[in-house]
Amino acid sequence: MKAKILAAVAAGVMSVTAFSAALAKDLNVGTHPVFAPFEYMDTKTNQYKGFDIDMIREIAKRNGYKVKFHNMGFDGLIPALLTGSIDIAVAGMTITEARKQKVDFCDPYYQAGQSLMVRAESKNVYKDAKSLEGRTIAVQIGTTGADFAKTIKGANIKAFNTSADAFLDLKMKGSDAVITDRPVIGYFVVSNPRAAKGLVQQPIVLDDEWFGFPVKKGNTKLLNEVNAALKAMKEDGTYAKLHKKWFGN
Structure with missing residues (x-):
């Protein structure tokens, strides 16, 4: 009887997990995967990898999204945001005044130069x-x-x-x-x-430059979700862990 109960509970958990996954919304992410260590394509596995890739996957997970990557040229990312072809771009993009006229950036997440x-x-x-x-x-x-x-x-x-x-x-x-x-x-x-x-x-x-993830101007819902996840990741050590993984310090 105990075994049957445990099996039923396990089946229920699996069903809930599968149901949650089915309900997950797509987060269309534009990237130009030639900018290691931030984003690049692993030629052996044909998988997207990099600091930005790990960051957006974690942000998406915390907000109930399923990441769907779109490979495109760097200069095509902002136009794709403007037309709604993608929801967010991850491409080691520097926050500039000129770009802020076209898109909204999340809080800065990496200091570069x-x-x-x-x-x-x-x-x-x-x-x-x-x-x-x-x-x-x-x-x-x-x-x-x-x-x-x-x-x-x-x-x-x-x-x-x-x-x-x-x-x-x-x-x-x-x-x-x-x-x-x-x-x-x-x-x-x-x-x-x-x-x-x-x-x-x-x-x-x-x-002196700062990187940020841009979204379509006015998409405050997604912007707030990204910023909240970034804040939480810095507070719980996830950001530091990913930074050490890709930059060693």
Whole structure:
């Protein structure tokens, strides 16, 4: 009899779990998975991975959503939010005044900043923005690194779809430096030592930036849910755990 009761209870729990899963609403998440360690595609498992990916999955779970990822170009994320094709974007996106005119950002969740990658033989030549005046700079299209490069006097800017392509161009001497987010350069050096051989990250931080997840302007319900989850994750240690997983500190 006891075994039958336990079996019935277990079946009931499974039914409730299945019912809850069936009721879970889709959270359509736009991402450009070429920005490790924030978001990238694991070529072995064909699964989305990264700090942002883990963050949005946890946020969705806490709010009863089922994540549905949409792979798209970085410069297509905000237009997709405006048309309602996606609900939120996770792509290491810097909060800027220009972007805030179009979308609403959640509370800042990561402090970043633009930095320089140069060839080893040029490390004493290209040390800061001033030294890059009139030089060729590789950037990832649509990023704040690309925006920063445009402010450098006389710079010839080469835009690529991914930061990895920009690093390759630098290595092949097609450009003099790459400007992109500091943690992206650091992760590339650590995770791709062969590709990064002969390249050096300069210690300078060109500006101070914060990343945020954007939603369609006026979507206060989702914005409040995301902010509440972020706050709770920081308070209960989940954020620190994920940060250590991807950045080691």
